Amino acid sequence: MLKLSRLTDYAAVVMAQIARQPQASHAAADLAEAVQLPHPTVSKTLKMLVKADLLTSQRGAQGGYRLARPASHITAADIISAIEGPVAMTECSQAEGDCELVATCGVADNWQRVSLAIRTLLESVTLAHLADTTPIKLPVQLPIQSISLSAVTA
Amino acid sequence: MLKLSRLTDYAAVVMAQIARQPQASHAAADLAEAVQLPHPTVSKTLKMLVKADLLTSQRGAQGGYRLARPASHITAADIISAIEGPVAMTECSQAEGDCELVATCGVADNWQRVSLAIRTLLESVTLAHLADTTPIKLPVQLPIQSISLSAVTA
DNA sequence: TAATTGGGGACCATTTTAGTCCTGTATAAA
DNA sequence: TTTATACAGGACTAAAATGGTCCCCAATTA
Numbered sequence: 001m002l003k004l005s006r007l008t009d010y011a012a013v014v015m016a017q018i019a020r021q022p023q024a025s026h027a028a029a030d031l032a033e034a035v036q037l038p039h040p041t042v043s044k045t046l047k048m049l050v051k052a053d054l055l056t057s058q059r060g061a062q063g064g065y066r067l068a069r070p071a072s073h074i075t076a077a078d079i080i081s082a083i084e085g086p087v088a089m090t091e092c093s094q095a096e097g098d099c100e101l102v103a104t105c106g107v108a109d110n111w112q113r114v115s116l117a118i119r120t121l122l123e124s125v126t127l128a129h130l131a132d133t134t135p136i137k138l139p140v141q142l143p144i145q146s147i148s149l150s151a152v153t154a
Numbered sequence: 155m156l157k158l159s160r161l162t163d164y165a166a167v168v169m170a171q172i173a174r175q176p177q178a179s180h181a182a183a184d185l186a187e188a189v190q191l192p193h194p195t196v197s198k199t200l201k202m203l204v205k206a207d208l209l210t211s212q213r214g215a216q217g218g219y220r221l222a223r224p225a226s227h228i229t230a231a232d233i234i235s236a237i238e239g240p241v242a243m244t245e246c247s248q249a250e251g252d253c254e255l256v257a258t259c260g261v262a263d264n265w266q267r268v269s270l271a272i273r274t275l276l277e278s279v280t281l282a283h284l285a286d287t288t289p290i291k292l293p294v295q296l297p298i299q300s301i302s303l304s305a306v307t308a
Numbered sequence: 309t310a311a312t313t314g315g316g317g318a319c320c321a322t323t324t325t326a327g328t329c330c331t332g333t334a335t336a337a338a
Numbered sequence: 339t340t341t342a343t344a345c346a347g348g349a350c351t352a353a354a355a356t357g358g359t360c361c362c363c364a365a366t367t368a
Contacts, residue, residue: 001238002156002272005325009244009265016261027344036258040328047346060335061343076268084155090163104190107170107284111163114230114279118156118272125268130261160357181313194359201315214366215312315364324355333346338339 008083010037010045015054015079016131019071025064045083052082071131077122087122089115162237164191164199169208169233170285173225179218199237206236225285231276241276243269 004012013035018026032042046065049055054074055065067074077087090111092099102108167189172180186196200219203209208228209219221228231241244265246253256262 002158002234002241002243002276003245004156004243006245007326012261012265013255013259020260029344034258036255038327041326043345044327050345057345058335059333059343059345061337063335063344065345080156087156089156089158091157091160101167101190104188105167106174106287107166110279110284110286111166114276117275121271121275122156122268125264130264132264133260159355183313192358195357197314198358204314211314212366213312213314213364215368217313217366219314310368312367313365315362317361317363319360320358322355322357324353326351326353328349328351330349331347334344336341336343338341 002089004080005084007041007045007048008080010035010042011049011079011083012076012130013037014042014045015049015067015074015127018055018065018067019074019127019131022067022071025058025062025066027064030064049079049082052078054078054082067127071128072126074127075123076125076127076130077119079127080122087115087119089118156243158234159238161195161199161202162234164189164196165203165233165237166230166284167191168196168199169203169221169228169281172209172219172221173228173281173285176221176225179212179216179220181218184218203233203236206232208232208236221281225282226280228281229277230279230281230284231273233281234276241269241273243272 014031017031017034028043028046029039031046032039035042046055046057050057050065053068056068057063057065080087090108092102092105092108092112099105099108168185171185171188182197182200183193185200186193189196200209200211204211204219207222210222211217211219234241244262246256246259246262246266253259253262
């Protein structure tokens with residue numbers, strides 16, 4: 001399925017919610033209410049986002065969460081890595097790459113290219129895009145087909 | 155992590171192995187030996203690939219597996235869906251889309267666009283690409299950055 | 309008929325995930 | 339200074355997904 005974890009999904013929704021009122025401080029309880037998700041879970045998600053430096057937090061009364069930087073400078077890849085760790089399709093797509101089967105694998109190189117292409121794509125999508133409820137739609141089919149695997153430089 | 159399951163990884167490796175000798179019939183045991191993975195696991199993977207019509211099988215002595223069609227007509231998306239089900243980043247990226255939170259979500263549309271872009275990317279990568287051990291490398295950084303989210307038509 | 313090879317599914321162990329809760333600490337307002 | 343607010347950190351549990359194995363059956367060929 002190549003699916004995001006549910007928490008990552010929550011994170012995106014919550015981040016978008018915050019992004020729509022960037023000046024305000026957002027308490028976890030308010031956010032949970034706004035997005036209709038259980039408070040503890042939202043809270044957990046927020047903590048992870050703070051740890052990843054995507055949000056800043058302020059304790060105490062009138063405290064809450066704010067974006068650590070403008071929504072246009074936070075990417076989908078940032079959000080995903082904050083919750084799930086680095087975006088990589090396979091074990092060996094990660095830096096370490098200590099896969100024992102490299103010798104017999106034969107596809108490692110190319111999976112890494114694909115992985116990189118996806119990461120690049122996710123880095124090109126910003127929170128500002130995600131939070132935008134009226135996205136631009138171009139009528140033409142996209143040129144992504146033309147991006148051959150071989151064009152992705154390692 | 156947006157990671158492929160390990161079985162999917164195996165599937166890709168095994169498919170690539172078969173693709174390198176498309177005329178021959180490949181017994182599960184031989185493939186397992188070639189890629190250095192346990193026979194039962196490889197076998198399970200192969201069964202899934204047959205079910206997804208990516209491989210054909212032949213029982214009996216001298217039987218085994220063959221590609222159901224040329225490697226250039228089998229995509230990475232095909233292989234992934236064969237093992238993990240349809241490529242979709244979020245629950246609501248799938249056809250049904252019965253997410254109860256759509257009202258408060260606010261990012262569904264755009265996640266679907268991202269999801270589609272990734273799917274398209276994975277459909278553009280063929281088994282022939284994956285199996286190629288000497289991939290072409292272009293020296294220039296790819297133009298993927300230029301593909302804005304808004305360019306992805308739903 | 310015997311040997312080979314895949315088909316189908318049950319089954320189990322392990323890991324991951326989601327979700328909750330508790331205790332502590334910083335902050336602000338009264 | 340006190341009190342209420344709100345986040346920090348982490349322990350803990352339940353449920354689900356995953357990986358992996360195994361067994362018995364069906365088809366094919368020599």
